[in-house]
């Protein structure tokens with residue numbers, strides 16, 4: 001790796017976005033959780049405020065302008081509010097990926113929201129039964145609803161929604177999209193289940209076939225109305241005429257800080273990604289596709305289980 005991985009190898013532009021795993025704990029037990037293995041491996045290693053502060057200051061000096069805190073569930077970091085305050089003091093735009101949790105508490109939300117520009121809320125169904133069949137924690141839907149309501153009441157705060165698409169909730173996807181719209185979401189991310197963590201362990205049972213996803217796309221776009229829609233982890237050709245909604249072509253390069261294991265220790269390291277190609281591959285079909293510079297293909301695990309016969313090229 002170069003000595004300056006935060007500079008684009010061709011243009012020399014500095015990376016602008018930071019993604020930061022500030023905790024390896026989560027009260028939910030989502031059946032598709034991509035972080036489950038890393039949470040098990042690193043739960044004994046707290047990401048202390050001192051460590052977070054050092055990374056934030058260093059990355060601000062390197063040109064980072066926005067930070068997305070994730071986990072585990074980032075709001076349960078014991079110094080979550082202080083972390084947000086420091087990021088704002090360093091001039092960063094702040095966002096989190098959350099399933100609500102502590103933001104459902106009005107007193108906590110009142111302390112945190114003034115330092116938070118936006119949140120990507122995890123909504124996996126239009127009602128408690130569907131959502132909690134996946135999160136496997138009673139009450140998580142009501143907490144998420146409270147957190148989103150408190151966010152809506154905060155002037156200038158932006159609500160985004162991420163819904164992970166698996167076989168179990170696919171038949172409720174359109175209603176989930178409508179609920180996100182009713183709750184004031186500006187952006188909707190429909191995430192294809194990722195073959196990582198628990199998502200890898202049960203990938204064959206969880207994932208939809210690409211043809212099934214393609215059949216849902218027009219309904220999602222119609223139900224979304226004015227929301228911006230992005231499909232994460234879906235090959236562009238599986239989106240048909242709606243391939244402009246592929247997250248691949250709207251994705252921003254990022255440095256991700258997380259624990260990395262070495263033979264004799266773990267260390268908090270920055271992984272610099274200029275392309276959204278994690279766990280994905282292009283196949284022989286992609287060679288003649290006019291979108292092969294824009295689309296990063298299909299999950300390698302999907303090809304292993306189902307082949308690439310559903311890829312059509314553009």
Ligand code: SF4
Nearest residue numbers: 235237286289295313
């Ligand atoms: S053929 Fe390959 S590169 Fe082209 S859209 Fe499909 S997955 Fe992407």
